Amino acid sequence: MGFQQESFYGRPIVVADRDMVESNSDEILRNARDEDVAFLVVGDVFGATTHTDLALRARQLSIPFQHVPNASIMSGIGAVGLQLYNFGQTVSMVFFTETWRPTSWYDRVGENRASGLHTLVLLDIKVKEPDYGALARTGKLTYEPPRYMTAGQCARQMIETEDERGGGVYSRRSLAVAAARVGGRTQTFVAGTLEQLCSQDETLGGPLHSLVLLGRRGHELEHEYVREFAVDKEKWDSIWAADYGRAE
Amino acid sequence: MGFQQESFYGRPIVVADRDMVESNSDEILRNARDEDVAFLVVGDVFGATTHTDLALRARQLSIPFQHVPNASIMSGIGAVGLQLYNFGQTVSMVFFTETWRPTSWYDRVGENRASGLHTLVLLDIKVKEPDYGALARTGKLTYEPPRYMTAGQCARQMIETEDERGGGVYSRRSLAVAAARVGGRTQTFVAGTLEQLCSQDETLGGPLHSLVLLGRRGHELEHEYVREFAVDKEKWDSIWAADYGRAE
Numbered sequence: 165m166g167f168q169q170e171s172f173y174g175r176p177i178v179v180a181d182r183d184m185v186e187s188n189s190d191e192i193l194r195n196a197r198d199e200d201v202a203f204l205v206v207g208d209v210f211g212a213t214t215h216t217d218l219a220l221r222a223r224q225l226s227i228p229f230q231h232v233p234n235a236s237i238m239s240g241i242g243a244v245g246l247q248l249y250n251f252g253q254t255v256s257m258v259f260f261t262e263t264w265r266p267t268s269w270y271d272r273v274g275e276n277r278a279s280g281l282h283t284l285v286l287l288d289i290k291v292k293e294p295d296y297g298a299l300a301r302t303g304k305l306t307y308e309p310p311r312y313m314t315a316g317q318c319a320r321q322m323i324e325t326e327d328e329r330g331g332g333v334y335s336r337r338s339l340a341v342a343a344a345r346v347g348g349r350t351q352t353f354v355a356g357t358l359e360q361l362c363s364q365d366e367t368l369g370g371p372l373h374s375l376v377l378l379g380r381r382g383h384e385l386e387h388e389y390v391r392e393f394a395v396d397k398e399k400w401d402s403i404w405a406a407d408y409g410r411a412e
Numbered sequence: 413m414g415f416q417q418e419s420f421y422g423r424p425i426v427v428a429d430r431d432m433v434e435s436n437s438d439e440i441l442r443n444a445r446d447e448d449v450a451f452l453v454v455g456d457v458f459g460a461t462t463h464t465d466l467a468l469r470a471r472q473l474s475i476p477f478q479h480v481p482n483a484s485i486m487s488g489i490g491a492v493g494l495q496l497y498n499f500g501q502t503v504s505m506v507f508f509t510e511t512w513r514p515t516s517w518y519d520r521v522g523e524n525r526a527s528g529l530h531t532l533v534l535l536d537i538k539v540k541e542p543d544y545g546a547l548a549r550t551g552k553l554t555y556e557p558p559r560y561m562t563a564g565q566c567a568r569q570m571i572e573t574e575d576e577r578g579g580g581v582y583s584r585r586s587l588a589v590a591a592a593r594v595g596g597r598t599q600t601f602v603a604g605t606l607e608q609l610c611s612q613d614e615t616l617g618g619p620l621h622s623l624v625l626l627g628r629r630g631h632e633l634e635h636e637y638v639r640e641f642a643v644d645k646e647k648w649d650s651i652w653a654a655d656y657g658r659a660e
Contacts, residue, residue, distance in 0.1 A: 208483065210490030213633060220493075220637050233595035235456065236487035238496050242458030243479065245468075248486050252500050253529055272527075279523040281501055347481035385461060389468050 189218050196227045208236035237374060240347045241284050244355075245389030250381055252276030254284045257318050257375075259311070267325050273377060274333040280381030280410060285322075287313035287373055312371035315342030315354075319361040319375065334358065339378040339403055341390055344368040356395035357403065364395065380410045437466055444475045456484035485622060488595045489532050492603075493637030498629055499532055500524030505566050505623075506536045507559070515573050521625060522581040528629030528658060533570075535561035535621055560619035563590030563602075567609040567623065582606065587626040587651055589638055592616040604643035605651065612643065628658045 195201055209215045209231050222229050242248045253276060255269035269285070276283045290311040298306045323336055336359040344352045354364045361375070387404050394400035443449055457463045457479050470477050490496045501524060503517035517533070524531045538559040546554045571584055584607040592600045602612045609623070635652050642648035 208487045208490060210493075211487060211496050213495060213631075216490075216493055216495070216633060216637055220633065223640065230597070231491060231595075233483035233488040233491065235481035235483055236496075238487040239456045239459060239484035240481040242456060242464075243481065245458075245464055247461060247464070248459050248484075249502050249504075251502075253527070254497050254499075256497075275527040279501070279520075279527075347479075349478070383461075385464060385468065389464055392471065 189221070192218070193222060193225060193227060196222065196229075197225075205234075208234045208238070211236050211238055235347060237286065237346060238284070241343065241374060241376060243346055243351065244341045244343055244353050244376060244393070246282050246341065246376060246378070246386050247383060250280075250282050250379060250383070250386070251376075252279060252281035252283055252379070254286060256286045256288070257313065257321060258288045259290065259313060259317075260321050260324070265325075267329060270325050270329055270331070270333060274331060276379060277333055277377075279379070281379040282382075283377045283379070285318055285375040285377065287315070287318050287375065289313070289372070313373065314365040314371075315344070315368055315373040315375045316362050316365040318373070319358045322377070323358055323362070334377060337403055339400065339408065341376045341378070341393065342368055343374045343376070345370070345372065346374065353390075353393040354395060355390050355393040355400060357399070360395045360399075378408060380408050382408045382410075384409060437469070440466070441470060441473060441475060444470065444477075445473075453482075456482045456486070459484050459486060483595060485534065485594060486532070489591065489622060489624060491594055491599065492589045492591055492601050492624060492641070494530050494589065494624060494626070494634050495631060498528075498530050498627060498631070498634070499624075500527060500529035500627070502532045502534060504534045504536070505561065505569060507538065507561060507565075508569050508572075513573075515577060518573050518577055518579070518581060522579060525581050525625075525627060527627070529627040530630075531625045531627070533566055533623040533625065535563070535566050535623070537561070537620070561621065562613040562619075563592070563616055563621040563623045564610050564613040566621070567606045570625070571606055571610070582625060585651055587648065587656065589624045589626070589641065590616055591622045591624070593618070593620065594622065601638075601641040602643060603638050603641040603648060605647070608643045608647075626656060628656050630656045630658075632657060 192201055192203065203209070203218070205215065219229060238254060239248060253272050255272050257269060258266060273283050290308065293308040295306045295308050298304065319340065322334070326334060337357045339355070340358050340361055341353055341355045342361050342364060350369065352368050354361065354367055356364065382404070387409060391397055391400050440449055440451065451457070451466070453463065467477060486502060487496060501520050503520050505517060506514060521531050538556065541556040543554045543556050546552065567588065570582070574582060585605045587603070588606050588609055589601055589603045590609050590612060598617065600616050602609065602615055604612065630652070635657060639645055639648050
């Protein structure tokens, strides 16, 4: 629910957190009439619609606000050695369930692939999910343990979706890069075919993971940089030579 | 040429600057065999091919390196209120001359527009350009004053290019947002048609400028956020209603 501390100017400042903006953003704004409120996020604050909405409502209430730009996965992913200029739209991948398997991202990946562009896939996280089973049994609200989608899970869901949709947007042998803890001291990259990346989670280690599906319009410099991370450099080279590095 | 200072660890550290990487990156790498070298850039280091190339050569020479991710215009542009998910590939605009008018960006904007996506246009800067006229006259190497492309110049070049190429990728009444000094305390946004943005440089103020050409797949939240910056809100609303905010 946020906490109070002194600001640089000696005025009280309320630090709001992510839970608070999703469940109780009215309170953030009500406080902001009388006090300075700081809202801390991971990444860049304008990377998420929720935060743009908060800023919009602050403006409507004539509450002034400033933001400090920050590193974001949207630009930080360049660390894998793929050029940011060659990325198309970013997509999100949610945990598939028996009944909920949204695939609108597949069409967007298709648009990127048609233009030869890379696609950054951001992976689902489930934190503070209510445990409805326990609630029904015990009457007490508790939370599921946090879950973070791995690059392997993402690769498997992508292959399943291609099998179901059959649009030929990509295949098991399409090249991709899995990235773990980008920008951190233990960041780890693994490159390979989508099929290979289904089983690289152990090498990648803990969360957060992301995945980039390569576009055909890759530059030779990208190939050379990324192949260092390849599960199998010979296979990487032969697939690249056959299908990638196409000029426009 | 860089300068020396103490690192946190008490070892000497050479701080290399942008001039040095473009003109003399071999020296950076040679030094790095014996000393710690820090290389400072504006934005995120992996946003530019030059830097990926430097990292690749360090790796080839078995020189270990680390990077610290940073805010970048590639993600910071979200501050205008357009969703980063709705951006396609980023393009660059160079200063047109009589004889040099590259328009490969036009095709890329066309791909983005065909998918309904926004396009971030990064604008040319000319710093430390040798003054060849003065060199011929005086025999001394001096430099031209620095030049930064304005959003107005960019909008004019975009309109000229559409007139020449005639692909109907956009028009004078296509909506766009001009952004100045994104992320700084004096950041300024102006929204309007490309035609309107040809003459808003005074409102925008000093460099650096960027421009975003909107895609049709805009969300209502984006419209509402950005219209605050519109030169003419009524015109913004009517063009939005007619041509934008299309679901997929």
